[in-house]
Amino acid sequence: MSFDWSPVFLSLKLAAVTTVVLLIVGTPIAWKLARMRHWIKQPLVSLVALPLVLPPTVLGFYLLLVLAPNGPVGQVVKSLGLGTIPFTFTGLVIASVFYSLPFAVQPLQNAFEGLGDRPLEVASTLRASPLDRFFTVVVPLARPGFLTAAVLAFAHTIGEFGVVLMIGGNIPGRTKVLSVAIYDHVETLEYGQAHLLSAGMLVFAFTVLLTLYAVNGRATFTEKP
Amino acid sequence: MTGTIDARFRTGFQGGFSLDIDVSLPATGVTALFGHSGSGKTTTLRCIAGLAKADGVLKVDSEIWQDDKQFRPVHRRPLAYVFQEASLFPHLSVRQNLDYGARRIPEGDRRLDFAQAVDWLGLSTLLDRRPSNLSGGERQRVAIARALLTSPQLLLMDEPLSALDHKAKREILPYLEYLRDTLSIPILYVTHSPDEVARLADHLVVLEGGRVMANGPLTETLARLDLPARRDEDAGVALEARVVERDARWQLMRVAFPGGSLWIRDHGQAIGKTVRMRVLARDVSLALERQEETSILNILPATVTGCAPTDHPAVVLTQIRLGEPLPGSNTGIPANQNDLPGPDIDSELDGTTPLISRLTARSSDALALSPGKPVWAHIKSAAVLD
Numbered sequence: 001m002s003f004d005w006s007p008v009f010l011s012l013k014l015a016a017v018t019t020v021v022l023l024i025v026g027t028p029i030a031w032k033l034a035r036m037r038h039w040i041k042q043p044l045v046s047l048v049a050l051p052l053v054l055p056p057t058v059l060g061f062y063l064l065l066v067l068a069p070n071g072p073v074g075q076v077v078k079s080l081g082l083g084t085i086p087f088t089f090t091g092l093v094i095a096s097v098f099y100s101l102p103f104a105v106q107p108l109q110n111a112f113e114g115l116g117d118r119p120l121e122v123a124s125t126l127r128a129s130p131l132d133r134f135f136t137v138v139v140p141l142a143r144p145g146f147l148t149a150a151v152l153a154f155a156h157t158i159g160e161f162g163v164v165l166m167i168g169g170n171i172p173g174r175t176k177v178l179s180v181a182i183y184d185h186v187e188t189l190e191y192g193q194a195h196l197l198s199a200g201m202l203v204f205a206f207t208v209l210l211t212l213y214a215v216n217g218r219a220t221f222t223e224k225p
Numbered sequence: 226m227t228g229t230i231d232a233r234f235r236t237g238f239q240g241g242f243s244l245d246i247d248v249s250l251p252a253t254g255v256t257a258l259f260g261h262s263g264s265g266k267t268t269t270l271r272c273i274a275g276l277a278k279a280d281g282v283l284k285v286d287s288e289i290w291q292d293d294k295q296f297r298p299v300h301r302r303p304l305a306y307v308f309q310e311a312s313l314f315p316h317l318s319v320r321q322n323l324d325y326g327a328r329r330i331p332e333g334d335r336r337l338d339f340a341q342a343v344d345w346l347g348l349s350t351l352l353d354r355r356p357s358n359l360s361g362g363e364r365q366r367v368a369i370a371r372a373l374l375t376s377p378q379l380l381l382m383d384e385p386l387s388a389l390d391h392k393a394k395r396e397i398l399p400y401l402e403y404l405r406d407t408l409s410i411p412i413l414y415v416t417h418s419p420d421e422v423a424r425l426a427d428h429l430v431v432l433e434g435g436r437v438m439a440n441g442p443l444t445e446t447l448a449r450l451d452l453p454a455r456r457d458e459d460a461g462v463a464l465e466a467r468v469v470e471r472d473a474r475w476q477l478m479r480v481a482f483p484g485g486s487l488w489i490r491d492h493g494q495a496i497g498k499t500v501r502m503r504v505l506a507r508d509v510s511l512a513l514e515r516q517e518e519t520s521i522l523n524i525l526p527a528t529v530t531g532c533a534p535t536d537h538p539a540v541v542l543t544q545i546r547l548g549e550p551l552p553g554s555n556t557g558i559p560a561n562q563n564d565l566p567g568p569d570i571d572s573e574l575d576g577t578t579p580l581i582s583r584l585t586a587r588s589s590d591a592l593a594l595s596p597g598k599p600v601w602a603h604i605k606s607a608a609v610l611d
Contacts, residue, residue, distance in 0.1 A: 118308070118310075118312050119312065119314065121276050121299075121306075121308075121312075122306075122308065122312045122314070123300075123314075123325070124276070124298070124299040124300045125274060125276075125299055125300075125304065125305060125306035125326075125372070126300075126305075126325050126326030126329060126371070126372075126375060127300045127301075127326060127329035127330060127375060128300055128325075128329060129300050130300075132300075132329075136325075137314065140316040141314075141315070141316055143316075
């Protein structure tokens with residue numbers, strides 16, 4: 001039996017798309033949270049962190065209800081003629097974005113908070129507008145945060161299982177990602193295949209983390225006192 | 226820029242501190258905002274910059290930057306700000322830091338070119354370095370050049386020397402003095418150091434507890450007796466004077482200021498140059514009669530203009546004024562022995578100069594010093610600030 005690589009490619013594609021979406025969506029959320037002084041900040045931070053502690057099945061269950069053809073979001077999508085979301089790649093991306101949100105938002109928020117107000121004040125006295133300040137000062141100074149956010153979001157999405165199973169099912173070539181494939185192989189006692197994928201995941205995860213820590217260790221800017 | 230900077234701010238901040246000021250500052254020269262920590266000097270500066278928000282009105286050279294209808298954001302105010310810590314962008318080289326502000330102003334508004342700023346602040350060998358590889362003094366020089374390169378109409382400096390060690394301070398002060406004498410833009414300079422005030426300021430605002438205690442020209446304000454800082458051990462008056470004569474044999478030079486002149490140690494400045502001096506209250510003593518036989522070189526006629534107690538009951542401060550018309554004395558004639566100045570040189574120095582004198586209460590009583598009384602001021606020493 002020839003080895004089926006499609007779950008690997010699907011996982012990589014899902015993780016890549018999710019990471020891009022998360023950086024676009026997560027950055028403004030993290031920025032708002034980092035600059036917020038209002039009491040509502042703590043409830044919002046907790047809300048973003050929920051996927052860290054909830055069983056993935058809980059998240060998957062509610063997403064399924066909301067996105068289902070007769071759910072609130074599903075109905076809107078259907079009336080727009082966009083088909084249904086569950087059990088499609090789009091559904092997987094939406095679920096992954098929610099599931100990996102804290103992994104992108106938290107490193108970014110920490111990086112933004114660590115900057116303090118001073119670099120932004122300096123930039124504003126040097127005539128930089130708010131958007132200009134963000135791209136010329138915040139982004140370069142928070143680069144380690146962006147890197148951490150991207151890598152963690154990517155790696156975490158590769159590793160997800162419960163949410164994927166709930167929202168995407170197990171459709172070969174469409175929603176059958178790597179972790180689900182490993183589960184399948186084990187269920188059908190194809191230990192060789194399971195080993196290959198699992199060991200690959202292990203090496204991948206370790207390499208990613210090692211690279212991340214090594215790069216961030218070097219990239220930190222320090223100003224001597 | 227001519228005209229004035231009118232600032233009226235009123236606000237309560239967290240922690241019980243409140244600011245309530247209404248000042249009109251000259252839009253020229255260096256204005257020092259002086260006070261102890263918690264006096265509101267930095268808050269005032271931040272409100273002027275727009276970095277902090279307080280209710281009020283701010284007009285700079287009759288242009289409204291803030292009133293109850295509008296608040297111009299910081300990046301649209303033509304100002305530059307030098308922070309206490311240099312706050313260079315760590316991800317940019319020195320050159321890129323300098324360019325950051327310069328690139329953001331319209332070409333037509335550039336009044337200072339890159340090479341000029343680099344030259345003024347001695348940065349030519351540092352351009353390709355990273356901020357993390359600079360000393361504290363070098364970093365602050367880069368920050369000052371970076372601020373100037375935005376060709377500001379107003380330069381705000383928030384204790385630019387206080388985060389530096391003694392050596393770095395001495396390294397930067399001459400640059401600041403040079404800029405004061407070279408730039409035509411007004412500088413608002415926040416400091417808690419009397420020494421920096423004496424060396425740099427033309428105009429002085431004294432703040433305490435978020436209120437303005439005094440606001441006026443440097444020498445006049447330093448000579449006021451009603452300010453708490455006047456009671457310090459090294460209270461004194463700073464003044465600008467012009468070198469008018471030198472005595473090569475004894476290595477002395479004579480410096481003239483409105484209402485008088487002094488012989489001091491020759492510091493090598495050319496005739497006609499301006500020097501800054503400080504005359505401490507403890508170096509000024511008073512006599513009712515002119516002493517002929519004395520080691521004191523500088524004896525000037527003056528009039529008592531005020532007396533005030535100090536924290537110690539034995540010590541009083543007396544304010545005197547040089548150049549006041551003295552009833553029955555040789556008005557307007559320099560008091561120094563054997564010196565008649567060239568009339569052309571001193572003609573611009575009409576006016577009066579106040580000094581303060583620190584005396585024991587007993588002496589003050591024995592001489593019956595009271596406002597209006599003519600006296601002879603014996604000035605033991607006057608330090609040139611350089």
